[in-house]
Amino acid sequence: MSRPRRDPRAERAAHLTVGQGPRPRYDRTRRATGSGRLRRDPRAEREAQRVGGGARPRFDLSQVGRPMGEAVTAAPRAAPVAEAPKTVVVETPAFLVAVVPDAPGGRLSGHDRQVIGAARALAGREGAVAVIVDGDCEGLGAAGADRVLRLDGAEGYDPGGRAARVEAALAALDARHALFPESLDGGDCARRVAVSLGEALFTNAEVVAAKGLVRPARGRRVEQSLAPPRLATVAADAVAEYGGPPREARALPFEGSAPAETAKGIVSATRIPADPATVPLSLAEFVVSAGNGLTDLDTFRQVAAALHATPGASRVLCDAGLMPRHSQVGASGTVLAATCYFALGISGAPQHLQGVAGCEHVVAVNTDLHAAMIERAGLAVVQDAQAVMPALLRRLAEEAEQATAGGTS
Amino acid sequence: MRIAVLLSAGLHPVSGAPVLPRIEAQAIRMGAGLGEVSDLFGLHAGPDAAAIAEALGQGLPRIEHVAVAAGDDPVPALAERLAACAPDIVLAGRRSQGGEESGLVPYALARTLSLPLVSDVVAAAAEDGALRLDQSLGRGALRRVRVQGPVVVTCHSDAPAPLAYAYGRARRGTVAALAAAAAAIPAPAVAVEERPYRRRPKVVKGAPTGGSAAERLKAATGESGAAASGRLLIQPDPEDAAREILAYLRQIGVLAAPAAPKT
Numbered sequence: 255m256s257r258p259r260r261d262p263r264a265e266r267a268a269h270l271t272v273g274q275g276p277r278p279r280y281d282r283t284r285r286a287t288g289s290g291r292l293r294r295d296p297r298a299e300r301e302a303q304r305v306g307g308g309a310r311p312r313f314d315l316s317q318v319g320r321p322m323g324e325a326v327t328a329a330p331r332a333a334p335v336a337e338a339p340k341t342v343v344v345e346t347p348a349f350l351v352a353v354v355p356d357a358p359g360g361r362l363s364g365h366d367r368q369v370i371g372a373a374r375a376l377a378g379r380e381g382a383v384a385v386i387v388d389g390d391c392e393g394l395g396a397a398g399a400d401r402v403l404r405l406d407g408a409e410g411y412d413p414g415g416r417a418a419r420v421e422a423a424l425a426a427l428d429a430r431h432a433l434f435p436e437s438l439d440g441g442d443c444a445r446r447v448a449v450s451l452g453e454a455l456f457t458n459a460e461v462v463a464a465k466g467l468v469r470p471a472r473g474r475r476v477e478q479s480l481a482p483p484r485l486a487t488v489a490a491d492a493v494a495e496y497g498g499p500p501r502e503a504r505a506l507p508f509e510g511s512a513p514a515e516t517a518k519g520i521v522s523a524t525r526i527p528a529d530p531a532t533v534p535l536s537l538a539e540f541v542v543s544a545g546n547g548l549t550d551l552d553t554f555r556q557v558a559a560a561l562h563a564t565p566g567a568s569r570v571l572c573d574a575g576l577m578p579r580h581s582q583v584g585a586s587g588t589v590l591a592a593t594c595y596f597a598l599g600i601s602g603a604p605q606h607l608q609g610v611a612g613c614e615h616v617v618a619v620n621t622d623l624h625a626a627m628i629e630r631a632g633l634a635v636v637q638d639a640q641a642v643m644p645a646l647l648r649r650l651a652e653e654a655e656q657a658t659a660g661g662t663s
Numbered sequence: 664m665r666i667a668v669l670l671s672a673g674l675h676p677v678s679g680a681p682v683l684p685r686i687e688a689q690a691i692r693m694g695a696g697l698g699e700v701s702d703l704f705g706l707h708a709g710p711d712a713a714a715i716a717e718a719l720g721q722g723l724p725r726i727e728h729v730a731v732a733a734g735d736d737p738v739p740a741l742a743e744r745l746a747a748c749a750p751d752i753v754l755a756g757r758r759s760q761g762g763e764e765s766g767l768v769p770y771a772l773a774r775t776l777s778l779p780l781v782s783d784v785v786a787a788a789a790e791d792g793a794l795r796l797d798q799s800l801g802r803g804a805l806r807r808v809r810v811q812g813p814v815v816v817t818c819h820s821d822a823p824a825p826l827a828y829a830y831g832r833a834r835r836g837t838v839a840a841l842a843a844a845a846a847a848i849p850a851p852a853v854a855v856e857e858r859p860y861r862r863r864p865k866v867v868k869g870a871p872t873g874g875s876a877a878e879r880l881k882a883a884t885g886e887s888g889a890a891a892s893g894r895l896l897i898q899p900d901p902e903d904a905a906r907e908i909l910a911y912l913r914q915i916g917v918l919a920a921p922a923a924p925k926t
């Protein structure tokens with residue numbers, strides 16, 4: 255379709271004869287050009303197809319028939335003006351929405367942030383979100399907390415004690431709603447608090463809005479909705495995080511006169527970290543994976559052990575019997591939920607990348623600059639993996655040596 | 664050792680037919696595997712015993728059935744029966760299946776009987792008088808809890824798979840009907856509104872709130888975030904590459920920092 259599009263209005267305007275009375279008059283016999291057709295100007299057309307102002311010319315060939323049009327230049331995207339986001343302050347909240355996050359190790363998990371986002375939705379403009387944390391916790395204001403109530407973190411495993419402290423804090427806050435994450439610890443705490451208060455608990459809410467909460471029931475065949483109840487737990491990945499400007503996270507005074515109730519019966523509790531060598535691939539936190547680009551699998555296994563990672567592999571290695579089948583990553587293997595994926599000598603076929611889609615961070619070492627894995631990676635190294643692996647081992651050994659040398663001297 | 668396994672009347676999530684929830688079958692296996700068990704029995708409170716007879720084939724020699732009208736709260740009846748027979752371990756599923764699925768019954772029982780409760784257990788073993796329970800912390804991590812004395816344990820779905828159904832055992836097992844002495848208490852009615860379930864899109868991690876569909880697609884395919892702002896090292900020295908990789912792994916927190924030399 256190289257014929258330019260006709261513009262009847264413009265043609266008519268060209269035929270207009272000036273003057274002679276109030277009515278417009280047209281000279282239909284007049285011709286703009288020699289032939290009936292408009293004359294094409296290939297250069298101008300080509301120029302009109304030019305997009306962007308880059309050094310290398312780029313043409314958008316789908317633009318036709320704009321022979322006289324000026325070149326389309328992409329308006330430079332206004333860089334977001336880096337004005338300091340103003341902290342939102344709710345001075346006298348009409349009511350409080352309490353959130354009890356898990357905050358493992360003093361950091362909010364993604365699920366915790368979603369619950370705070372849900373609480374923000376409930377609180378609206380008048381209400382305030384009060385977060386009840388054990389010990390210190392960072393990033394609460396950015397996550398959407400208006401108030402923070404700090405409990406004294408207790409050592410050891412004492413779920414009953416924690417629930418009692420949370421209950422006391424909820425009573426002190428007089429919160430209208432209290433939300434918990436429906437996680438292992440959060441769900442446990444929520445049920446203890448609900449049973450102890452003798453109140454109903456709306457579990458596993460998938461929608462949280464001021465209008466009401468919705469949860470699945472009876473094997474997800476029905477859903478139940480309810481006006482926001484006092485106690486609720488929020489499902490993972492169902493509610494969006496808070497995305498607005500940071501909030502104040504003002505510390506609230508609270509003297510935890512928590513009943514010193516020790517968990518009777520529980521003698522001891524020790525945490526056993528997951529053994530990366532035996533943990534199922536789908537549960538692993540950090541996966542180091544080998545592909546067809548690796549020949550030295552012994553070194554690979556040493557690297558995986560030294561990094562405390564779970565070993566994985568692409569299908570090529572599993573088919574060849576070089577790695578066990580249960581270590582295959584990808585569409586026909588295991589879909590990972592890992593935080594970090596470290597790919598050595600993997601091209602990144604679509605079937606393989608499907609298994610990695612959920613990983614937050616990807617590191618890739620590949621000799622091919624144009625491999626899909628390199629494109630997907632947050633840190634991509636174009637280098638021979640056979641040379642990088644021993645270097646990694648050397649560095650880790652050096653660090654360990656320094657640490658022990660420093661420790662003994 | 665006397666072990667009670669709490670059985671709820673489960674419904675199959677797809678067909679809606681009565682079925683023993685898998686998690687309770689796993690709880691039965693956990694109880695049967697504890698060794699030196701003198702008495703292992705199932706306990707159900709509900710209007711109908713037929714629903715839970717399947718559990719006999721999964722390894723329970725007998726089931727006690729406390730008759731409770733449909734819609735009544737099973738907790739008082741269960742608590743009364745458990746107080747009477749005083750089992751050393753009460754095993755339950757973490758959530759029931761086909762009903763409210765709130766998982767509150769074991770907590771309410773532990774409260775009424777004032778027993779400690781250990782949730783989400785994947786393995787249990789008897790250890791010189793005490794009980795060793797491995798609690799799931801997610802991602803394969805465990806918390807090993809030692810408990811003395813009677814305890815309520817809820818079972819996690821990562822526990823070993825249930826025993827195979829055995830027809831002969833199901834024939835030999837017995838279901839004993841008990842009359843409930845506790846006053847029937849209707850379950851606290853919460854005015855919920857029900858409608859057919861509607862699947863909702865999962866929140867896409869990393870997509871900005873209120874962003875466009877293109878941004879969500881980018882986040883879903885992993886082209887935004889770390890990948891978009893990725894670093895590319897072309898033909899670095901292997902030593903430099905190793906240093907960069909270790910620094911990156913430490914920055915995102917999957918690799919422990921090198922033990923600081925103590926001076």
Ligand SMILES: Cc1cc2nc3c(=O)[nH]c(=O)nc-3n(C[C@H](O)[C@H](O)[C@H](O)COP(=O)(O)OP(=O)(O)OC[C@H]3O[C@@H](n4cnc5c(N)ncnc54)[C@H](O)[C@@H]3O)c2cc1C
Nearest residue numbers: 545546547568569584585586587599601603605621622639
């Ligand atoms: C139905 C179906 C399902 C599939 N399911 C899966 C699945 O679940 N999982 C899966 O992994 N695959 C799966 N595949 C196979 C997939 O399509 C690819 O064939 C496979 O992932 C390729 O594996 P690879 O990247 O290890 O090998 P290759 O594609 O051979 O890539 C090797 C890479 O290593 C690089 N390299 C070579 N030498 C070096 C070196 N010295 N140092 C560093 N890099 C080097 C090369 O540049 C290349 O990029 C499936 C295929 C089909 C048809």
Ligand SMILES: Nc1ncnc2c1ncn2[C@@H]1O[C@H](COP(=O)(O)O)[C@@H](O)[C@H]1O
Nearest residue numbers: 669671708737755756759765766767768
């Ligand atoms: N009526 C019941 N009789 C016996 N056990 C029950 C009953 N209801 C629930 N349970 C137990 O409590 C667990 C959690 O149930 P729920 O609180 O209903 O999600 C179930 O897995 C069962 O082990």
